[in-house]
Amino acid sequence: MTGPTRISVRGESPYDVVVGRSLLDSLPSAVRGAHRAAVVHPASRPEDGARVAEALRDSGHQVLLIPVPDGEDAKTADVLASCWSALGRAGFTRSDVVVGVGGGATTDLAGFLAASWLRGVRLVQMPTTLLGMVDAAVGGKTGINTPEGKNLVGAFHHPAAVLADLDALGTLPAPDLVAGLAEVVKVGFTSDDVILDLVEGDVAGATDPTSPVLRELVERAIQVKADVVSDDFREAREGGLGREVLNYGHTFAHAIEQVEDYRWRHGDAVAVGLHYVSALARLAGRLPQADAARHLSVLQLLGLPTSYPPGRFEELLAAMRIDKKSRGDLLRFVVLDGIGRPGLLEGPDQALLEAAYAEVSEVVS
CATH class of the missing domain: 3.40.50.1970 (Rossmann fold)
Structure with missing residues (x-):
């Protein structure tokens, strides 16, 4: 053992x-x-x-x-x-x-x-x-x-x-285990693409609580967070993203949770948030199409939700405006310029936000 x-x-x-x-x-x-x-x-x-x-x-x-x-x-x-x-x-x-x-x-x-x-x-x-x-x-x-x-x-x-x-x-019930994997693949996208390779190579092992694959996923995800937190415990780092990188996908996810009165699993909301922010970054000309598509394919491979119903953009936008990453009226999103290349998108035009929401609303998960 x-x-x-x-x-x-x-x-x-x-x-x-x-x-x-x-x-x-x-x-x-x-x-x-x-x-x-x-x-x-x-x-x-x-x-x-x-x-x-x-x-x-x-x-x-x-x-x-x-x-x-x-x-x-x-x-x-x-x-x-x-x-x-x-x-x-x-x-x-x-x-x-x-x-x-x-x-x-x-x-x-x-x-x-x-x-x-x-x-x-x-x-x-x-x-x-x-x-x-x-x-x-x-x-x-x-x-x-x-x-x-x-x-x-x-x-x-x-x-x-x-x-x-x-x-x-x-x-753990299987849906709860799978929901937790949203936080694992989140750091796969931002910091350790071996996590993505492991999921794509053995999705059965990634969702089996007894498997060595899941153990490696857990250890890799914790190592990423440990490294980030060690460098920027209080989200006070000047220059670079620091601890904010851990919020990838979370601005939209927290908005979903609030609008849904916390009836959604956190991981399920994060999964939709990852799809949303990947669409947002692609539409902003930041994230290549292939990398955005990989977000969707990995999430769907795990059976995570990737869509949110249409018609609720204003509610979600109001919730996003009080996100901890916002500065005054300026919305800020952690985005990717490629797998493993995180950055910030500040003050995106509302039309861009709505366009990303339309994409997330159209996907059948």
């Missing part, structure tokens, strides 16, 4: 992302020195919280279980306030630790809980979904949603460790 892989995230507070199987035994060392551990987990998966709690109690830690709603329903001010109350009632101190167990929404919430309690306590992330492993739990971005938009309230907060246990992927 292949042992765990350690991927280092450098910076002011370095930590490792551990990728492997049967990683629960690694948890006690990750929380060493803490007296209490608050385990934040989806209420629909009590067995996940119980399993983590047992490992922590066996290593001498007191455990506070905090069940939260599923998915984006967890990322609200009301849920966060209830978590603060739970920590307050337990007398949670700065030397204690928050452990996030679940998908991307759960780890986002757990991260912001850790960042905001006593101005920052230790955090360990244990993502149980592909999306969480390759994106949300890695990189130190934490946050919640508001009625006005996604992830508009949050903080940068390094985890002390991330344990990506691939065994958890075997319990």
Whole structure:
């Protein structure tokens, strides 16, 4: 059996992302020195919280279980306030630790809980979904949603460790696993085209939670994010894209999520967002036709959605205008000038935005 892989995230507070199987035994060392551990987990998966709690109690830690709603329903001010109350009632101190167990929404919430309690306590992330492993739990971005938009309230907060246990992927419904692959191919388009080659060469392996192909995809995607985050933790880099490159496809994706009241899977929205931004870049004369076509073919090969219904452009445009990448009234999109060649498209004409939307609306996915 292949042992765990350690991927280092450098910076002011370095930590490792551990990728492997049967990683629960690694948890006690990750929380060493803490007296209490608050385990934040989806209420629909009590067995996940119980399993983590047992490992922590066996290593001498007191455990506070905090069940939260599923998915984006967890990322609200009301849920966060209830978590603060739970920590307050337990007398949670700065030397204690928050452990996030679940998908991307759960780890986002757990991260912001850790960042905001006593101005920052230790955090360990244990993502149980592909999306969480390759994106949300890695990189130190934490946050919640508001009625006005996604992830508009949050903080940068390094985890002390991330344990990506691939065994958890075997319990994922197939649509959730495939949705997570949208974030994987995203960095394939921007930064590592071997990811695209792997998907095109063995789509069955790419969608099999037990396969070495999927493990390599996970490790490659995490390595890309680790490298980007190490160089630009707070999205403050001057010159070049820095961390913004990780938002490829996300301006349109977040607009879909908001318009749909977060009923779409994040990965499904990202897939449509990738198609949209590839069409936008091609229409702007930035992305060659063959590279735009490759976006569509890879997404459809995986069975990801690539279209969005017509007639909702104004709603989507309003949502895009409050995207975090915007500057004042200036819309900014991460685009490609070719596979592996990311750049920015600033202030595109509305006619161009509508033309790209028309293409996305016409595709049958």
